[in-house]
Amino acid sequence: MKHIVLFFFTTLRLWAYEYHLKPIQVSQDVYCFFGKTENISKENGGNMVNTCFVKTKEGFVVIDSGPTFSYASQAYAQMQKISKLPVKIVINTHDHDDHWLGNSFYKSKDSLLIGPLTYEQNVVPGMHTRMERVLGNKIFEGTKIVKLDKVVEKTYNFTLGDKEFEVKKLVDKAHTKGDLIIVLPKEKIVFAGDLVFNDRLTSIRDGSIIGSLKALKLIDEMNATVVVGGHGYKTDRNATKHLEAYLEEMKREVLSAIEDDVSISDINKRVLMPKYKTMKLYDALQKRNVFEAYRELEFYTDEEEE
Numbered sequence: 087m088k089h090i091v092l093f094f095f096t097t098l099r100l101w102a103y104e105y106h107l108k109p110i111q112v113s114q115d116v117y118c119f120f121g122k123t124e125n126i127s128k129e130n131g132g133n134m135v136n137t138c139f140v141k142t143k144e145g146f147v148v149i150d151s152g153p154t155f156s157y158a159s160q161a162y163a164q165m166q167k168i169s170k171l172p173v174k175i176v177i178n179t180h181d182h183d184d185h186w187l188g189n190s191f192y193k194s195k196d197s198l199l200i201g202p203l204t205y206e207q208n209v210v211p212g213m214h215t216r217m218e219r220v221l222g223n224k225i226f227e228g229t230k231i232v233k234l235d236k237v238v239e240k241t242y243n244f245t246l247g248d249k250e251f252e253v254k255k256l257v258d259k260a261h262t263k264g265d266l267i268i269v270l271p272k273e274k275i276v277f278a279g280d281l282v283f284n285d286r287l288t289s290i291r292d293g294s295i296i297g298s299l300k301a302l303k304l305i306d307e308m309n310a311t312v313v314v315g316g317h318g319y320k321t322d323r324n325a326t327k328h329l330e331a332y333l334e335e336m337k338r339e340v341l342s343a344i345e346d347d348v349s350i351s352d353i354n355k356r357v358l359m360p361k362y363k364t365m366k367l368y369d370a371l372q373k374r375n376v377f378e379a380y381r382e383l384e385f386y387t388d389e390e391e392e
């Protein structure tokens with residue numbers, strides 16, 4: 087009897103938060119869990135982010151590990167339903183905490199953790215994250231901060247089983263100072279991390295509007311058939327278009343305001359971009375984005391793009 091009880095406890099681990107994760111197949115052997123297009127909350131358990139996994143003959147490659155240990159554990163359980171393969175590699179696209187707090191789960195599975203230099207610089211064991219603050223101890227249970235096994239500064243290519251992977255940083259600063267994209271060159275699939283947003287506004291507080299536009303152009307030039315962003319549900323070759331249009335309009339409007347000597351304290355009265363008012367997170371992010379764009383574009387000249 088004792089054994090039976092123990093069996094149930096080890097196989098049916100009950101988490102404080104049930105994510106109800108459902109893998110969506112976006113291409114052959116490629117699946118993603120799409121999070122809600124909203125801010126972090128106790129109600130969504132931090133599941134406002136997209137994470138993906140690629141099945142190879144040797145095991146899985148995971149792109150972004152999600153917001154908590156229990157999210158990663160529940161994602162892993164879903165992967166095992168597709169195939170009883172180990173997770174060999176986990177790649178973190180950037181150092182924002184919704185994308186990598188599941189790392190400690192994969193560390194416990196002996197996966198190799200790969201990420202950008204900014205993770206190495208900014209993610210310190212023992213530090214407190216915004217995710218932990220919002221979710222509280224219960225949902226966050228088991229989540230620890232772990233170091234990477236491999237840092238990618240510029241590019242890193244590898245083959246696992248039957249699949250080739252390219253990990254690369256496209257520009258110095260876009261969404262952050264260290265954004266990695268993951269490309270499956272043969273299958274023409276791009277995991278763009280937060281260089282691509284859909285169905286909600288982005289935040290450029292840690293990034294650059296010019297760098298973001300440059301990165302989006304480089305992704306367009308890859309002519310991928312599948313492009314998965316860090317947030318939002320569109321995954322076709324036009325997945326970049328929403329953010330591109332938003333940032334182009336902001337650049338144009340802020341530059342024209344600067345031309346008219348509008349000061350930074352008045353910029354949010356001038357640049358409202360009403361077409362995006364109904365877009366999710368407009369109220370939370372629009373003003374700050376315009377402010378950051380002004381700070382960057384104040385000293386901007388076209389030649390910088392050459």
Ligand SMILES: [Zn+2]
Pocket residue numbers: 135182184185280316317
């Ligand atoms: Zn994100």
